[in-house]
Amino acid sequence: MRKQFLFLLLTLIGISTVQGQTKSTKIGYIDMEYILQNVSNYTEAQNQLEQKAQKWKQEIETKKNEIQKLVEALKIEKPLLTKELIEERETEIKFLEKEVLEYQQKRFGANGDLMQQKLVLAKPVQDQVFTTVQDIAEAKQYDFIFDKSSDLTMLFAAKRFDISDQVLRVLNRTEKREQLSKKQQKELEEKEKKEDALDENPGLKDRQKALDEKKEAREKIIAERKLQQETKKKEFEERRKKLAEEKEAKKNNAPNSTTAEAKADVAKIAQEKSEAAELARKKQAEEKVKILEERKKVIEENKKALEEKRKKAIEEREAKKNGTISEKVTTNNKVVDSTKIKIEAAKQKQALEKQKALDDRKKIIEANKKALEEKRNKIIEERAAAKKAAEEKLKANTNKN
Numbered sequence: 001m002r003k004q005f006l007f008l009l010l011t012l013i014g015i016s017t018v019q020g021q022t023k024s025t026k027i028g029y030i031d032m033e034y035i036l037q038n039v040s041n042y043t044e045a046q047n048q049l050e051q052k053a054q055k056w057k058q059e060i061e062t063k064k065n066e067i068q069k070l071v072e073a074l075k076i077e078k079p080l081l082t083k084e085l086i087e088e089r090e091t092e093i094k095f096l097e098k099e100v101l102e103y104q105q106k107r108f109g110a111n112g113d114l115m116q117q118k119l120v121l122a123k124p125v126q127d128q129v130f131t132t133v134q135d136i137a138e139a140k141q142y143d144f145i146f147d148k149s150s151d152l153t154m155l156f157a158a159k160r161f162d163i164s165d166q167v168l169r170v171l172n173r174t175e176k177r178e179q180l181s182k183k184q185q186k187e188l189e190e191k192e193k194k195e196d197a198l199d200e201n202p203g204l205k206d207r208q209k210a211l212d213e214k215k216e217a218r219e220k221i222i223a224e225r226k227l228q229q230e231t232k233k234k235e236f237e238e239r240r241k242k243l244a245e246e247k248e249a250k251k252n253n254a255p256n257s258t259t260a261e262a263k264a265d266v267a268k269i270a271q272e273k274s275e276a277a278e279l280a281r282k283k284q285a286e287e288k289v290k291i292l293e294e295r296k297k298v299i300e301e302n303k304k305a306l307e308e309k310r311k312k313a314i315e316e317r318e319a320k321k322n323g324t325i326s327e328k329v330t331t332n333n334k335v336v337d338s339t340k341i342k343i344e345a346a347k348q349k350q351a352l353e354k355q356k357a358l359d360d361r362k363k364i365i366e367a368n369k370k371a372l373e374e375k376r377n378k379i380i381e382e383r384a385a386a387k388k389a390a391e392e393k394l395k396a397n398t399n400k401n
Contacts, residue, residue, distance in 0.1 A: 028137075028163045029146040035129055038168055042125045049121065053114055056107045063100045067093060073368070080365055092376060132170045136163060 036042050074089050081089075107113050133145055145163070 025143045026141060027144045027146075028142050028161050029148050030129070030133060030164045030167055031148045031162065032126070032129065033149040034164050035168055035171075036122065036125060039125055039171060042121065045121050049114070049117055052117075053108075056114075060100060060104055060107075063096070063103070067096050067100065070096070077365060077368070080361065085369065088376075089372065092372060095379070128171060129167055132167050133163075136166060136170070 070089070070093055074086070074093070078086060105112065109115075136142065137145055142163075148162075
């Protein structure tokens with residue numbers, strides 16, 4: 001790259017030396033990136049392409065999430081699966097991962113759809129720019145015009161040699177001319193001539209720029225003054241209106257009526273406040289009564305339980321006295337037998353629940369296995385169909401040839 005630049009520089013110096021005796025060399029440059037960013041059609045198409053790229057990214061992300069779910073499911077179910085099933089699922093996951101990588105490469109690779117569409121998008125505008133640059137070079141007798149955004153290294157470039165804005169103006173003119181009438185086209189041509197004259201004479205351009213800035217500043221000051229006048233006028237109008245209303249109110253004894261209304265409003269607010277306070281007091285009293293009733297209820301229940309316990313203790317004492325110990329032993333044995341029966345029933349219930357859980361897990365594994373089998377068969381069928389279609393297409397092409 002450096003060798004090419006040096007060769008180009010030496011060639012340029014040689015040409016300028018040869019032609020230096022007759023005339024000075026005229027050089028300019030453009031910034032292609034700046035031009036493309038300011039062409040409306042290109043920016044709109046670029047936005048559409050960005051939206052398409054975002055959609056592709058979302059598709060890739062969705063596929064990656066699905067693969068991650070399959071990986072997590074395999075981790076959970078691995079202890080319950082056979083070696084063949086595990087290998088089959090791992091193969092399936094690897095195939096899906098490879099498919100996602102291929103899709104990503106197809107869309108965002110070096111020769112992917114995104115890069116191809118960007119090139120297709122930029123080419124018509126670049127062709128227009130090249131044509132415009134040639135026209136400007138011939139019309140204004142430029143010897144060399146470079147592209148600042150290309151591989152050519154430009155260590156320094158003075159702004160006065162930049163003709164990017166001129167190229168943009170020409171491109172925009174061609175767009176505008178198609179939509180204008182003859183009269184408007186004439187006016188536009190006169191305006192273009194003035195702009196071209198300014199471009200050819202940098203001093204005149206700077207002077208015109210300074211005049212435009214002064215004009216803009218003057219217009220801004222005038223607009224600010226008008227705004228101040230409008231605000232003052234508005235304030236005066238409001239003050240006058242207010243004074244007129246006060247005079248009317250004095251005539252009609254309005255102050256008495258306004259004070260009466262104010263008093264009524266104050267009384268109404270005070271009444272609402274007192275009613276709200278009364279409601280709050282009633283609610284609080286009801287809550288207190290409710291709490292007291294609940295406490296009484298708890299005390300009564302405790303008292304009843306203690307009474308029953310005391311009666312039971314007295315009965316047991318009486319039974320001991322009357323020789324009913326043998327009966328108690330038999331009842332204890334019955335209690336023990338009943339507890340054993342309950343324990344056995346609980347064990348059986350637990351065993352049944354475990355069996356049910358195992359059956360449910362087996363059903364889930366079978367369902368997952370079936371779903372994977374169907375998915376695998378579907379993928380195999382899709383591949384076979386794609387292969388068949390490719391073969392038919394190849395056969396058709398060979399028949400045509």
